Amino acid sequence: MNAIELEVFRHLFASIAEEMGVVLMRSSFSPNIKERRDFSCALFDADGEMVAQAAHIPVHLGSTPMSVDAAREAVPMSDGDHVVLNDPYAGGTHLPDITFVSPLCDDEGQVLFYVANRAHHADVGGGTPGSLGLSKSVDDEGIRIEPTLWSDELEERIASASRTPEERRGDLKAQVAANRRGIARLAEELDRRGEKLLEAARSLQDHSQRFMAATLDEMADGSWEFEDILEGDGFGSGQISIRAEVTIDGDRATVDFSKSADEVVGPFNVPRAVTLSATLYVFRCLASADLPTNGGYMRCIDVITRSGSVVDARYPAPVALGNVETSQRITDVVLGALAKALPHRIPAASAGTMNNLAIGGGDTRRKGQPFAYYETIAGGSGAGPDYHGASAVHTHMTNTLNTPVEALEHAYPLRIERYALRRKSGGAGTYRGGDGVIRTYRFLAPATVTLMTERRIRGPYGLAGGEDGKAGEDRLTRADGEIVELGSREVIDVEIDDRLVVETPGGGGFGIKKSDEGRPG
């Protein structure tokens, strides 16, 4: 396939993935999908290799292909089928992320393409509202679906497991609609272009591979190591070490996580899919913005994990928070190692946590109707060799929108009393880290609050002499004035007029702060 056709087909596949995303976003029901856009859509070839992904959520980058693999292996599919899964040990990441995989077949029933979309559902059951609580087994984290054919019974099973069944039904319908749209568009293009469409998918992947190979080839060969920590598993594990050794050898990269800690009791483990996603994200950032996002470039990068470690967990290790928190730390360590190879390109650490907050209970304004709300709060981004960090921004593995205060107060018995930049929380340096965020919630109905965060002990690292960003801080002020300082792993019951204050970390600084430099001599 020539240079011209490559580009023509790249546009064609990308626009199908994007159209799927529009259908999903505009017709779904939970704020996670419609307002925060915590979803992604992609196309795959018959072998399950990604052909195009709409630019949505990085953490789904390397993990969606594993969903397609798992679906293909478990269930023979024909036209009109949808396979649904969320099992972290069979193609999933954590239980709230539900993935739909659907095939497009030829006349003989041979699969030609798959489309897939993954969306974060606000509640899939488990011990706490929002399904992101502290548990010791994945089986306690909510409904677990191994790859299964979509049916009304399955919809019913998922809905009835959730605290908010109606919302689930609506979201699941939207996910089916998105895949149908993708399949319909692919079928039209197949009619128009026949075999050429299949050839184009392969050629685009080869192109992306050449692109990444050229990027890696420009880097000096070598091996660099970096270690950072998670603050604990919520069950007394102490600090959890995440280590990466990055090796560049010609036009290939190897990232070895073998020295990372063993699995932990609490839900900070991740299946290998998440580790893969985080690593691929970093290399995607290293390449120029023009790199087409498909499976091809992923071939240049080997990720080594040790089964049974915190970054390659085995059933039944719990994983609810790994997807959102551990994934950020994996990003930090890969970047940290690369900073040694490319000191003039890699920025200091960003907030490094999604500051997950889930709130659930009964809405007293609506006859006690149950509600489950989940949001992530932004922080500061890391400063770089010639730029300041940005404030109040989602970094690395997520890019979800906030829920507008006015929309949130309509939907839930909460009042936001303050929403502000957390000034001076970015690390000092020649270039300053970005500032974190302060958000104060007042509860208008009794509720259960799950607050799962990171970077509460030590802030995100600075680089080249820049200071660390300020660590996050959170507290609960009871209605009677009692102040409770909160840790990074909290599940708490709150009463009417209690207030929760969340202060998120700033980004790390870069370079020694000017005023601290040597006197003129």
Added chain:
Amino acid sequence: MTRQPTRFGVDTGGTFTDVICRIPSGELAVHKLLSTPADPSKAIGDGVGALKSDGEGRREVIHGTTVATNALLERRGAKIAFVTTKGFEDLLWLRRQTRPELYALQVEVEPPLVEQSMSFGVAERLDERGGVVEELTDRAIAQIVDEVDAAEPEAVVVCLLHAYANEAHEQRLVDAFRRHREDWHVTGACEITATFREYERASTATINGYVGPVMGRYLAKLQRRLTELDRLEVLQSHGGRADVEQAGRLPVQTVLSGPAGGVVGAVEAAKEVGVEQVISFDMGGTSTDVSLANGEPTLTEEGAIGSLPLQVPVIDIYTVGAGGGSIAWIDAGGALRVGPRSAGADPGPAAYGNGGNLPTVTDAHVVLGSLRPDRFLGGGMELDVEAAQRVVGELAEELGEDMASTARGILEVADAAMARAIKVISLERGHDPRNYSLVAFGGAGGLHACRLAKVLEMDRVMVPRFPGLLSAVGMLRADAKRLYSQTALQPLEGALKGAEQENLKSLMAQFENRAKSEMGGGDCSLSWTASLRYEGQSFAIALEVDWAAGVEVWSDPTERFEEEHQRLYGYRAKGRPVELVDLRLEARRSAPGWTAQPVDDDEEGQAAPAQTVEVDLGDGPAPTEIIERTQLAIGDVVDGPAVITEYSGTTLVLAGWSAENQSGHLVLRRRREQ
């Protein structure tokens, strides 16, 4: 009978100011002159003065302005004080927490239009139903007025939480600021749009305050250049005209004025040949604007200036970074890419002979012969064929292809990017482009329209008369229009009867009265639109309704809503309650009638004779007729392959297509298979 005024449509562009004039008898005259960026009103005054009006009659000037847009893009707006509910002073800096580029090591976000020290909180709070949680005291008002005064702003923007549900607090503050200093440009966010989502509403209000003083000074100056008898109007981003007073007070409505004129012009031109379903295609030097219309332009309230949200109705125009000047290059994986980098006007494509040495879309056309070197700008500018061949040849060598297939490839890749843009506004919004006509204008529109129609399987293309000043034409054709919106979140079922309906009726009566008075009374038509969604969704679907303050029984739009939901998203959630989100009122007065008339046209220079030469329109060189558009009489038909040239553009008619001059417009159709 009162005498009709002579009407002028004026579009100020970066390089040219276009003027079209219509005297009451229906005759048209056009004039193009260089813009005067330091004081855009100068070119307008000169342009209007250069065209004859019919002596003693009144003049009406409808203006598409880029003053607001440029003030925003160049960050030359007013010093704003931003006033909001205490605790939310950082609203504009928090945005929606997202970063614009997903895969980038450096996170860059666009700073707000307000200095951080100019953001003020005032003690007050409403809940989501408009109930008062914390009263706004006179003392608090006095205090905030003092604080703001000390900061010496030129404009004040007030945006309070949940004010869309109860404007009392916001309005009291706005009044206090207006009373305190008459020379401040004061914006209450809900005066622009009383809809929920605080960041978007605040951003919109801030844009208004930022451009307000600039716009006020500009309009005053422009009015001075015209006489007292002249009535000045401004085209708004939603495609309707507004008077100077409104444009000065709500300049945020005008930031996409120019592009809106083009879409209105395209839609109206299409109606003259009996076509309502239109995809407008405006291809310029660095970018291409596309928009879809069903008799009326499609509006959206999800627009943005850069990354700053703009929550007012604007014509839904999608822009892609591919135009005649877009540069072709080879990426690290060996694929041919076109744009978004552009050679711009300076140095421009290599064929312009101004030192451009990178291959562009224009150069590819020159190489293939589809752009005629001797007929560019009516023969006023000779194109440098050798330079085009040199730069395209260099790219061909790098690719290992021959020059012609490289040139064809550049065009194909540009087409792919533009086709994708058209899919965004059609397929993604639930419309099949095959049911639409592609209406092309702008410098390069006619070069790509037929090609794109082929790619998208569209059967009809139109290149209207005056493709180079269609935006100015649109100014003349636009209706006077005002739009109002109000969040009215509640279950639809309840809204259709009883007390809730009565509440809505009294709300609607207020808006209807305001609209009538702001339209200057008289014969304006009012229509209501309700936006609906399934309870729990975020995105609503807007449907025109027969509701009004004075209408006793309102029809239930549930069935229509579900049909539309099915069409857009492929399913309906039967039995799930439907929610009313916003009510919108449109007040409109039609533009004076329009019949096509002969033209006194200084665009159309000396006609060159028709000739037949070898041109490659995509399938290799073939004998192709080259015709001057002015040579085509009404009803003349040209079979492709053909190249039709005119002063401001070139239209390609591919093999298998034919072009007919219908009422002065070129209509291209796919010929039936023989």
